Amino acid sequence: MATMIEIKDLHKSYQMGKNSLHVLKGIDFSAEEGELVAIMGSSGSGKSTLLNILGLLDVADSGEYLLDGKLIKNLNETKAAKYRNKFLGFIFQSFNLINYKSALENVTLPLYYQGVNRKERQRKAMKYLEMVGLKEWSHHLPNELSGGQKQRVAIARAMVGEPKVILADELTGALDSTTSYEVMDVIQKINDQGNTILVVTHENDIAHMCKRIIYLKDGVIEEDKKIKQVRASEYVQ
Amino acid sequence: MFSRDTWKEIFETIQKNKLRTFLSGFTVALGILIFVSLYGLGNGLINTFDKFFQDDATNTIFLFPGRTSIPYKGYKSERLIEFDNSDVEDIKKNFAMFVEYTTPRIERNALVKYREESNNYQTRAVDWAHQFAEKTIIMKGRYLNVEDIKNKTKHAVIGRLVEKDLFSGRESMGKYIDVGGSVFKVVGVFQDDGGDDEERRIYIPYTTRQRIEKNIDEVDFMIVGFKPEIGYAGAMALQNSIDKYLKDKKFISPDDRNGIFIRNIADQLKQNQQFASVLQLIVTFVAIGTIIAGIIGISNIMVFVVKERTKELGIRKALGATPKAVIRSILLESVFITTISGFIGMLVGIAILRSLGNELEDYFILNPYISTGLAVMATLMLIFFGALAGYVPARRAARIKPIIALRDE
Numbered sequence: 001m002a003t004m005i006e007i008k009d010l011h012k013s014y015q016m017g018k019n020s021l022h023v024l025k026g027i028d029f030s031a032e033e034g035e036l037v038a039i040m041g042s043s044g045s046g047k048s049t050l051l052n053i054l055g056l057l058d059v060a061d062s063g064e065y066l067l068d069g070k071l072i073k074n075l076n077e078t079k080a081a082k083y084r085n086k087f088l089g090f091i092f093q094s095f096n097l098i099n100y101k102s103a104l105e106n107v108t109l110p111l112y113y114q115g116v117n118r119k120e121r122q123r124k125a126m127k128y129l130e131m132v133g134l135k136e137w138s139h140h141l142p143n144e145l146s147g148g149q150k151q152r153v154a155i156a157r158a159m160v161g162e163p164k165v166i167l168a169d170e171l172t173g174a175l176d177s178t179t180s181y182e183v184m185d186v187i188q189k190i191n192d193q194g195n196t197i198l199v200v201t202h203e204n205d206i207a208h209m210c211k212r213i214i215y216l217k218d219g220v221i222e223e224d225k226k227i228k229q230v231r232a233s234e235y236v237q
Numbered sequence: 238m239f240s241r242d243t244w245k246e247i248f249e250t251i252q253k254n255k256l257r258t259f260l261s262g263f264t265v266a267l268g269i270l271i272f273v274s275l276y277g278l279g280n281g282l283i284n285t286f287d288k289f290f291q292d293d294a295t296n297t298i299f300l301f302p303g304r305t306s307i308p309y310k311g312y313k314s315e316r317l318i319e320f321d322n323s324d325v326e327d328i329k330k331n332f333a334m335f336v337e338y339t340t341p342r343i344e345r346n347a348l349v350k351y352r353e354e355s356n357n358y359q360t361r362a363v364d365w366a367h368q369f370a371e372k373t374i375i376m377k378g379r380y381l382n383v384e385d386i387k388n389k390t391k392h393a394v395i396g397r398l399v400e401k402d403l404f405s406g407r408e409s410m411g412k413y414i415d416v417g418g419s420v421f422k423v424v425g426v427f428q429d430d431g432g433d434d435e436e437r438r439i440y441i442p443y444t445t446r447q448r449i450e451k452n453i454d455e456v457d458f459m460i461v462g463f464k465p466e467i468g469y470a471g472a473m474a475l476q477n478s479i480d481k482y483l484k485d486k487k488f489i490s491p492d493d494r495n496g497i498f499i500r501n502i503a504d505q506l507k508q509n510q511q512f513a514s515v516l517q518l519i520v521t522f523v524a525i526g527t528i529i530a531g532i533i534g535i536s537n538i539m540v541f542v543v544k545e546r547t548k549e550l551g552i553r554k555a556l557g558a559t560p561k562a563v564i565r566s567i568l569l570e571s572v573f574i575t576t577i578s579g580f581i582g583m584l585v586g587i588a589i590l591r592s593l594g595n596e597l598e599d600y601f602i603l604n605p606y607i608s609t610g611l612a613v614m615a616t617l618m619l620i621f622f623g624a625l626a627g628y629v630p631a632r633r634a635a636r637i638k639p640i641i642a643l644r645d646e
Contacts, residue, residue, distance in 0.1 A: 052640050057639050058640050081562075085556065096552045098553075100253040109552075
């Protein structure tokens with residue numbers, strides 16, 4: 001299997017007034033195609049910072065980052081936007097849907113920035129909404145959807161551009177446990193199709209629904225282990 | 238940039254953010270509406286001042302006899318000065334290089350009758366050239382001519398309203414009217430832009446008036462029409478020369494300000510034009526101020542809009558929107574709204590001015606208008622500067638790191 005993500009000796013610091021906060025202190029790891037990796041750690045361990053750097057939403061101070069074999073270095077914002085659009089899909093804790101656009105319109109957005117024509121955008125978006133079980137809700141606005149439905153719209157949006165990697169930051173953080181398992185069920189099904197997914201979470205049960213867990217502590221990897229995956233479908237009615 | 242897809246995306250955004258769209262559009266439309274209305278009303282004021290000079294020629298000098306106030310060359314003060322035919326001829330002869338025409342005028346009120354109809358009108362006994370000084374417009378027949386003056390004919394040219402009063406729609410040409418006991422044949426009917434009073438007058442040859450009044454050669458006052466090419470400075474110099482000439486001729490002290498009164502229309506026109514220029518300047522200043530206020534208004538709204546959309550722009554950037562795409566979407570939306578609302582404001586303003594017409598004449602605003610070119614230019618200016626004002630916050634938004642924008646609440 002091809003290596004989708006490879007990072008070597010990644011460092012990141014934040015300037016807090018006169019003090020410098022060293023958040024990532026030399027991270028090395030790689031993720032193969034089709035992996036479902038959970039990144040765990042307590043608050044301040046650097047897991048979200050790592051995900052932001054992997055998602056090209058933030059820049060590391062030093063170290064090497066290869067995404068699908070391409071060295072990510074000195075990208076300007078235009079190029080970073082194009083890479084995000086082509087290689088990455090995002091799922092956020094707070095969903096980050098545009099509230100005046102319907103579920104369908106939200107899902108079509110990555111394709112709009114890819115230059116896909118309107119008809120094709122809508123066809124593809126509908127396909128992914130159907131996949132997450134929201135075909136009937138496609139014309140509803142986000143405020144007409146439940147938390148779980150919103151997150152499934154966000155998953156469809158992350159999927160629609162057919163990215164190489166999906167990055168999920170606390171994707172179940174705002175959901176109750178039943179809904180969280182439903183969402184993880186969708187994530188596992190997507191992963192079963194061969195998609196590479198990285199999930200940042202502080203919830204142990206969610207992490208165990210992945211195939212591998214990386215524990216971060218104080219900016220370094222404390223443990224990196226493969227686990228026996230718990231199927232979310234077992235908890236879904 | 239002008240792809241159908243881009244515009245569809247923009248229309249969707251506009252459609253789903255109605256309040257924002259309305260506020261932006263309303264600010265621009267109001268700015269242009271106030272600009273067009275103010276400028277138009279200012280022009281209406283200027284029109285009113287211009288109208289004072291419209292119905293008469295502006296290359297004229299009026300010479301009125303007065304009463305001396307200084308003893309001079311053996312003559313006492315308080316001497317009554319009179320003008321006669323020789324004065325008119327002398328001015329014509331001595332200032333031929335500068336003078337186009339001269340005309341005396343003798344004004345008398347008279348009871349004028351035609352059959353059973355009668356009314357009091359002012360008669361003006363004048364030379365044939367008087368038509369140029371008064372800008373008389375002949376509707377029927379002709380004006381007085383050289384033969385009328387020479388032969389002292391009893392021919393009259395009557396005003397449009399005189400004809401209406403006395404003839405009640407019947408033909409007046411060739412008919413005979415009684416003017417203060419003398420019978421005159423109507424040879425022409427005139428109209429005048431100076432209003433109703435000007436059209437309730439009757440012109441007769443000054444020579445005929447002098448014969449009726451026992452063959453005197455006195456005239457009430459004189460009008461000198463100078464050649465327009467001598468300009469304002471030439472007109473002022475001519476006025477001084479004529480003043481000096483007449484004072485010499487009539488033995489009036491050069492320092493006597495009451496012997497002869499001179500009204501130079503060119504001078505009055507210049508003063509009026511200066512006033513109109515100042516007025517135009519004030520109106521332009523206020524109007525430009527309105528446009529600037531509109532631009533500031535649009536800038537404020539754009540800053541607010543971008544701030545309000547920070548998170549949305551962060552989401553879009555995370556999903557692949559490039560900085561250029563962010564700027565483009567904000568600017569195109571802004572330009573589209575300002576263009577549509579700007580032109581709506583402009584058209585409404587023009588429509589208001591047109592509908593006003595002469596309704597505000599009592600308030601010294603006559604036919605308010607704005608040239609379409611100027612209105613379009615002002616609108617385009619607002620659109621351009623509105624876009625420029627929108628560019629600054631749009632660029633700032635495009636530069637915000639997506640991770641920071643995503644954290645915005």
